[in-house]
Amino acid sequence: MKQLPEKYKWLNKENAPKMLLESLKHYGELEIPGVNNNPNILRWAKEVGVSGWYTDDDIPWCGLFIGVVAKRCGYPFPASKLLAARQWISWGLPVTKGREMLWDILVFSREGGGHVGFYVGENKENFLVYGGNQSNAVGFAWISKSRLIGARMPKYKIGEPENIRKIHLTFEGELSNNEI
Numbered sequence: 580m581k582q583l584p585e586k587y588k589w590l591n592k593e594n595a596p597k598m599l600l601e602s603l604k605h606y607g608e609l610e611i612p613g614v615n616n617n618p619n620i621l622r623w624a625k626e627v628g629v630s631g632w633y634t635d636d637d638i639p640w641c642g643l644f645i646g647v648v649a650k651r652c653g654y655p656f657p658a659s660k661l662l663a664a665r666q667w668i669s670w671g672l673p674v675t676k677g678r679e680m681l682w683d684i685l686v687f688s689r690e691g692g693g694h695v696g697f698y699v700g701e702n703k704e705n706f707l708v709y710g711g712n713q714s715n716a717v718g719f720a721w722i723s724k725s726r727l728i729g730a731r732m733p734k735y736k737i738g739e740p741e742n743i744r745k746i747h748l749t750f751e752g753e754l755s756n757n758e759i
Contacts, residue, residue, distance in 0.1 A: 581607030586751065587719060590699070595740030597652040598733065599682045602697060602709065602717075605644070610636045610715040623647040628658035641695050641758065642667060644711025645684060654733045664693035667731060674730035679706070680743050687726040687758075694722070694758040698730070700746035707748055713758050720755040 583590060583606055593599055611617045616636040620643070624633035627646045639662070646661035649670070660666035668686045679685065679698050685708060687694040696710025705721045713720040732739075 584719075587699070593681070593742055595742055596682050596733070596735070598648050598654070598697070601651050602644075602648045605648075605711075605717045608711070608717040610640070610712070612637070612715070626650065627655075627661060629662060633662060638662075639664070639692065639712055639759065641710050641712040644717060645695050645697070649733070652733075653736065664695040665728065667695045668729045671731040671733045674732050676727070676730075679727075679730045680732075680745055682743070684731045685722075686728045686730070687722055688728055689726065690757050693728065696720070696722075696758075698746075700748035702748055702750045705750060705754060707746075708755075710758075713755065715759065720758060721750060721752055722755050722758075 590599070590603060608619055609617060610620065620636040620640055621630065623643055624630040627643065627650050629643065633643065642662045642664045645667060646656055649656055654671065656670050665686060667684055670684065674683050681698060683698040685696055685698050685706060696708035696713065699707040699709045699719065701707065705723055708720050708722050711717050
């Protein structure tokens with residue numbers, strides 16, 4: 580695992596939820612352009628049961644990343660749905676618009692489809708999202724709130740972790756317009 584950038588190292592001090600802890604293990608995982616594929620991404624496809632039709636890491640994999648993290652933490656999603664980012668709107672429990680919090684799953688519209696990732700924080704107009712296939716890697720991206728379709732949270736098995744909360748951040752960097 581690569582080290583988180585300095586401005587996001589505060590996430591290493593969070594002790595929950597399980598999906599946060601699992602997903603951070605994969606920061607920096609890269610798609611390999613061209614003929615080769617990242618063997619870890621292809622292993623994720625096998626682990627969640629989509630390796631029969633997910634054969635190339637150039638295929639959008641934001642839903643695959645969320646799917647493998649959710650499965651490893653005991654919150655699986657049907658293999659037939661997890662690659663379609665917009666299908667994540669039916670996973671877990673709904674989150675009321677404006678009540679999105681740390682590590683909720685956010686589902687966005689994008690040109691040609693959808694995108695799914697984890698809530699890290701927000702400012703007035705944008706969410707900071709952690710997920711797969713963001714600039715072809717597992718990483719962070721600022722995405723406009725206007726693109727949000729909906730948010731979901733897991734059906735926590737032993738209660739919501741105490742650190743689930745709103746995170747207000749200062750916008751730094753570029754706004755993502757079409758995650759790939």
